[in-house]
Amino acid sequence: MLTDYHNHLERGTLTLEYLKQFTKVAQQKEIEEFGISEHAYHFYQTKDILSNPWVEERRYYDMAEYYQLFQQAWNEDINVKMSIEMDYTPGKHAEMKKFIDAYPFDYVIGSIHWVGDFGIDLAEFRKEWDRRDTNEVYTKYFDQVVTLAESNMFDIIGHLDLVKIFKYVPKDEEFLLEQYERAASALANSKTCVEISTAGLRKPVGELYPDKRLLKLCHDKGVPIVLSSDAHVPEHVGADYEQAVKLAKEVGYKTIMTFNRGERSEVELG
Template identity: 30%
Template sequence: MNLTQLYDSHIHTALCLHADGEPVDYAAVAAERGLKGLIITDHNPIDGDAWEPGIRMRPEEFSLYLEQIEQAREKWKGLVDVRLGLESDWFPGHEAHLARLHQRAEFDFIWGSIHCNVHAYAKTFYRGDVLEYQKLYYDHLARAAETGLFDAMTHPDVPKFMFPDDWNVEVLLDDIRRSLDRIAATGLALELNTSGLHKPYPEMNPGREILELMLERNIPVIIGSDAHTPSRVGADFDLAVALLDEIGFRHVSYFIGRKRQDVPISAIWDRDISP
């Protein structure tokens, strides 16, 4: 597989307190694996203690985050293109804060995320009914996309590793279709996140059924490793590209300067051309 066309668009750093390594360390692995570049997308800082301060950089560390990315960018110039991104958690009422944050630097790319598996979100929205909670997630995914704050939404079936025993995509299909219709109308992209292969429901996020519904709606796909440790950079990208190819996608996308770039899968996937 020819990774030189691809960015890994989903990378964390030690600043979020549940990952290790700095951007330079992630860039070293990207260079080794022959990726075109990396978009560092650590969890967004949020003022106050209400929304999981233990799993994100503190607001006063934001400038350090920018500096570390700039250092990596300089160090790996010409070898790996290191870019500035962010993974921003959306929840209702939080839009003004995010709008301000997203203006604080020249971002190349911003993920919107609904982390329904984290305590603060569950405490606010989980009422004891798993199916209702999963349906609410799909409404929130579309609502977040409709805010216009993000370029793409992450791992669009994350409830499956929160409730692996209760995950049944069939019973959610109407809600998923409605959500994807709304997302398609915004023009946003969605992620194919390879880290799901190592989670309690061992499958990429999203799984095949949702990818097929995305293709029907022409929703662009961005591949991300969601690396929380440098060795995971570009992990399982071969499986992700093969899956997209098999389903019928023609492109994989990434964002630079908040503009979408589409790479033909034919340019990534060196097919075995036998006579």
């Protein structure tokens, strides 16, 4: 079986017509488990969780409208999972939990895009990398990976080592492996799965998330996986999946997780 649980409608519309463009590609690529996980910051209901000037310019959805879209899809027997990709925000655990519990998500993705006021993966902030100490950014990033896992609020952690997106990577390999080790250990003690994401192949870093060494640590510690493309346009659904499946099998994975209303099941990797 194949999954694609991390996809976004934000470049189009929250309409059944646009959603069907995504599910059609998933069907063509024999992806049995497909989900939409819109960025939580787009919704008015998350204003008390994450708010900064960049985010506020992009807050334009209402959760009622989002939920209605899935109900329309399900009424037409379209096989699509309802999810959200939430920016894990330190100090906002109560607010995040209240939001997550308010809706019947099939699964919830937690991701880290912000280190304080630094949008680590945003083109607008790219020059900021040259002004900052890479090791310090990585330490703070993986601090959040650890506390995200410890919160046990999320079913999946998105693009686990997104911090490498612009090819800023610590030169000290021992330091880097220490960050990987503490991330994998924290995830192993949580319910959180790791996604193998092909999105990194379409970014400056030009490689899958996560790094093979990090994924191997996750495998050896018993952390389950899902497959994701992080498609923001229909044609990217299931993109480069042969590479994702190859990496999964190389480090030893034979199964992936599927989700239905928060309940997970282990199935054979396709």
